[in-house]
């Protein structure tokens with residue numbers, strides 16, 4: 279892999295000094311895995327030191343109160359009661375556990391859409407199959423004109439057999455904020471349980487789970503809250519917590535613990551593991567808030583404005599339309615690459631790649647840009663998704679726009 283020297287890359291924002299990102303890479307993919315500031319990683323090191331210096335005291339005495347403290351801070355941010363939140367390692371697990379616990383019986387339908395994250399669709403397929411149920415996939419339009427267009431498409435696939443609906447708060451491949459408030463209300467009023475996959479939502483947009491009132495809501499803290507990897511949560515509405523269990527049961531599953539719900543007892547300790555990512559959520563919230571005057575509102579607005587400006591630069595340089603209205607976007611934005619002559623996509627798809635599309639390899643190998651290039655299954659489109667976090671600068675998107683123009687021209691002549 280050939281990497282340009284750091285000097286030839288555009289400067290990230292001055293706040294990038296708070297992260298340990300490789301300065302030889304123009305990093306425009308916060309969305310996939312998040313990135314954790316170095317101060318927060320130091321807090322995690324401290325927790326790990328404590329755990330390893332006296333493991334028994336850590337697991338028996340310190341872990342539960344520390345999880346409670348993290349839960350309280352997080353619940354305030356996402357608008358729910360701490361007792362309704364448990365920690366899970368990631369949103370994929372949150373979705374899988376939710377699907378496993380909801381009533382899905384032979385002949386039932388589980389409603390998803392084609393913009394759902396693939397791992398979550400895979401879990402829906404596997405669980406539905408194991409129950410004799412079927413998965414119904416709504417095709418969402420992209421480009422899209424309005425949030426109502428998405429809601430109407432999903433609601434049009436509801437039948438008498440629909441039992442559960444899985445909806446991303448913000449879609450992964452297309453970066454759309456879906457109208458979950460309207461959808462949760464309309465679906466649940468018809469007796470359909472809704473799981474909201476909010477993987478990207480906390481830290482990117484305002485989240486108020488109590489107002490939304492879904493049966494389940496899961497999200498990552500390692501993406502836009504910048505906690506260490508492995509920090510995520512699952513909310514389960516109080517009336518559905520009884521009998522709601524993790525896939526693996528621990529020592530306390532039968533005995534319980536006085537003063538705590540079985541729901542929390544079950545999820546708070548699932549065997550020996552490194553729980554320190556969740557314990558760092560308060561430090562992550564504090565650290566990010568401390569970087570920008572105005573706290574989370576200011577962070578969310580800053581990142582969204584940067585993503586929209588970056589999208590505009592790329593769309594204008596490539597001469598393509600903006601594929602979604604601004605009110606459906608937060609700190610990530612997906613751009614549809616210009617369509618080539620018929621047959622070229624097929625030829626391009628046959629190229630060897632470390633990723634989904636060899637264009638992504640070329641952007642890294644020739645320009646040191648980390649940005650995903652992918653597509654939605656069944657659609658003949660190539661998509662680039664940009665992310666904007668406090669460490670990014672507008673110059674980085676201008677650099678991407680030029681690199682994309684150059685690589686698309688190269689593809690036309692070479693492939």
Ligand SMILES: Cc1ncc(COP(=O)(O)O)c(C=O)c1O
Pocket residue numbers: 309310368369370371394395397398446448449450475476477478498
């Ligand atoms: C909508 C959505 N759901 C789930 C996930 C999976 O997140 P994780 O790998 O942390 O489980 C992602 C990851 O990007 C996502 O975008």
